[in-house]
Amino acid sequence: MTKLTVIHMDQGDRLLLYQLFWHYYRGDLMKLTTIDWANLAELLRTMTVLCESEFGNQAITKFDEVSEETLESFVFDYNRLFVGPNRLHASPYESTYSNFEGTIMQQETIKVRNFYHYEGLQVADEGQYPDDHIQYELEFICYLLNQNEKGPDLKLFLENHFFKWVDKHCERIEEHSQNQLTLAFAYLLKEFLQLEKIIIEGGEPNVN
Amino acid sequence: MDQTYSITRHVCPRNCYSTCSILGYTKNGHLQKVTGDHKHGYTKGLLCAKGYNYINNVYHPDRLKYPMRQYPRGSGQWQRISWTEAIDIIAGKIIELNHRYESNLSLALNKYSGNMGILHHAMEGFFNGLGKTSRAVGNPCWSPGMDAVYYDYGEHQTSDMQDILHSETIILWGINPVWTSIHSLNYIYEALRRGAKVITIDPVYTETAKKSDTYIQIKPGSDGALATAIAKYILEHDLFDREFIDQYTVGWEELRDYIDQLSMEEALNQCGQTIEAIQFLAERLAKHRPVYIWMGFGMQRHRNGGQNIRAINALAAMTGNIGRQGSGAQFGQRATWKFTYHILNPFPDDKRNKAGVRPLDINDFANDLQKQQDPPVKFLWITCRNLLTQSANVEELKKALQTLELIVTVEHFMTETTQYSDLVLPATTQFEEWDIVASYWHHWISINQPAIEPYYESKSELEIARLLSKKLNEYKDHFSAFPTDMEDEQFIEQEFTDEFYQALHIKDWRELLNGPRRVDVQKTAWGTMEFKTPSGKIELFSKQALDNQLSPFGMGLMENGSNPLFPYILLLNHEPFRINSQFQNLTSFKKISREPCIYLHPLLAKEKGIQRYSMMKVVSEKGEITIRANFSTDLNQQTLVIFPNHPLVNKLISFTAADMGKVMTSGKGNALNDLHVNITKLC
Ligand code: SF4
Secondary structure (H helix, E strand, O other): OOOOOOOOOOHHHHHHHHHHHHHHHHOOOOOOOHHHHHHHHHHHHOOHHHHOOHHHHHHHHHHHOOOHHHHHHHHHHHHHHHHOOOOOOOOOEHHHHHOOOOOOOOHHHHHHHHHHHHOOOOOOOEOOEOOOEHHHHHHHHHHHHOOHHHHHHHHHHHHHHHHHHHHHHHHHHHHHOOOHHHHHHHHHHHHHHHHHHHHHHOOOOOOO | OOOOOEEEEEEOOOOOOOOOEEEEEEEOOEEEEEEEOOOOOOOOOOOOHHHHOHHHHHOOOOOOOOOEEEOOOOOOOEEEOOHHHHHHHHHHHHHHHHHHHOOOOOEEEEEOOOOOOOHHHHHHHHHHOOOEEEEEEOOOOOHHHHHHHHHHHOOOOOOOHHHHHHOOEEEEEOOOHHHHOOHHHHHHHHHHHOOOEEEEEEOOOOHHHHOOOEEEEOOOOOHHHHHHHHHHHHHHOOOOOHHHHHHHEEOHHHHHHHHHHOOHHHHHHHHOOOHHHHHHHHHHHHHOOOEEEEEOOHHHOOOOHHHHHHHHHHHHHHOOOOOOOOOEEEOOOOOOOOOOOHHHOOOOOOHHHOOEEEEEEHHHHHHHHHHOEOOEOOEEEEEOOOOOOOOOOHHHHHHHHHOOOEEEEEEOOOOHHHHOOOEEEEEOOOOOOOEEEOOOOOOEEEEEOOOOOOOOOOEOHHHHHHHHHHHHHHHOOOOOOOOOOOOHHHHHHOOOOHHHHHHHOOOOHHHHHHOOEEOOOOOOOOOOOOOOOOOOOEEOEOHHHHHOOOOOEOOOOOOOOOOOOOOEEEEEOOOOOOEOOEOOOOHHHHHHOOOOEEEEOHHHHHHHOOOOOOEEEEEEOOOEEEEEEEEOOOOOOOEEEEOOOOHHHHHHOOOOEOOOOHHHHOOOOEOOOOEEEEEEEOO
């Protein structure tokens, strides 16, 4: 095993990445152009630790190489994976991965909701949209990350929720993705998750 | 955070005997559990497995969330659109077609019984409000029986199920309540405890048959022949109720002469019974009264389906088993549906644009869609049904759909039908909307109030109709007559009259929020012995039937419908955990039945060299399918069974008109259970 010097990402980069995923899962990035994606690749390249990782690097390359064709099928693939109307290939709800029936809005969702409530937050139109959709979890993480004193809460939330299922979610994307952009995001998220786990849990990175 | 539950009232709006009242328990905007409603006098606080699973249905991750557009149709490329965009696309198309054809006849609606709530008539109301449009009419379920009951009694009544406690004999004729109507079982068991005997007559040795005192295995579709054989025996042994017949029926002499000429041997042969079985049934009917007969829907999905029901009705009448406590020939009722149906009738004010319907037979929809060319249908709205899994001639239907320019489907989940649509609109469930629902079996009316916010961007059908109407009227004043400014509650309010309130013993519909109410109809069907037939009596000889080119008698033998190329009958029976294609995707139910299969007797399988769980071929005149074989000794060796919850079986089905249905439902029923097939092993 190679001994690596772990370079942690700084708070700003972490926040930026969480925000990036948040926007992605909110569907805000559907209309970006090839130039926008190349710009994103450039920005991500400034994060050494990402560039040097296997999947981070692959993701960045994919962003760089986005073609018009990729953009054309991006929205359909995104919908196929996360929105519907067909059965979701990579459900973006925590409860899909934790509930026995795969039913959403169950105890698992309510636990997430309770966490938000504990912090004095609430999903707009609560009850209409499941609280454990990844975009809300990401937004919540950004909120906690922004405030230094919320460190322990963030750790608790990540460990009890986000870390518990997002790996599996990424696996499903990798399995079903038919588009370079959705795949790039899965790679990026997967890699980022590893780095976050190191920061939060103080563990070793995955090195083969 | 609020720690208390709010409790709301709901109704299961599925096409099911029970029409259960449901209580929803919601905490912080989240529906946490559902239970039955003890205040419901028929279902008494119980649901079925489907009902208890509603939470998994409401919060199913695959539920439709946003309006989606598929382009091109069938490509699987779905784009999320806003409601504004969806309504614009639909309204734009309606207007374009109106200009092109100078009428709205190219617009068609195909709605069925996926949701039986009164407010779910909103789309019919919306279409009516556009003037003359095209419409799927008729009924795939019960039309022959409805006509039959109409010819015999003039209207549709059932008894309260409590009535069965006074019965000495209960005949469950072609009905399997253990699977399809569990709430009736408490009553049947109580009747048993009080000494009644239960007889099940069915082509399948059902779970109900297994719990009965006697089981008669009948050949599919021969119910009328069995009734005729019993009637003949009764005549020959003077077991009929002369007094009852004289007082309450017409046509007895004619019927008697007619039955006299029929051959007992032929009758026995047709229904596959011995004379001992006939004697047993005749004596139960004549000597162990009152006799309560419950007729299921399967037996009327035959070419002679209406006649089957009429024959049993006549049998009940000649033995005096009608209108007396604990007796009756029960089928289905409409007596409690006393709504005004104003929601259906927002007719356009513009006299040039008169309301009306260009009918497309719901049972022959594929052909009718192609037949109507002046103008052709170009726009189809599908709601409350899964058209492609529940239609005949499905390949023709798919072709016909290709000629349409816009297909809109309102749904909770993706189905075979939505895959063939351009727009899919997410609908609310009964936990997210107002409604009011009556039953075709019992006599209770229940209210449905919203418990939770609409899931994601789903909307009620009523709301969709309002939005669309508003948009169209922005384009042209009075284009659509469907009200745009009435609240849901106002729609409910206008469905009630003072007379209806009196029958419910309430003053305002909001009192239903305190619990369901029984409509004050007779506890025993036809207890007053008043019949709404032309003669005012039970018509054993029906001139109305004769005028409609039918046999005037309720009795008769079958014409030979056998076909040596297709020697077996395939029955489409219901299963306990689904209603056709509904409840398909619940994880736990999926584990129970993983893939479609066909049931056949092991001896038949042996004869054909078919192994259990192997794939086999089923061929009908219409087409062929490959399906997994499963064995069942509950069938005879000429009968097979499939549960029609998947699109596979549709490949075998065409439209075979049943004898009746036109009077009550504007179209003949489809003889779905006259499905003649042949089978082979897969080489
Ligand atoms: S499916 Fe029938 S029995 Fe089950 S809950 Fe609905 S109405 Fe009741």
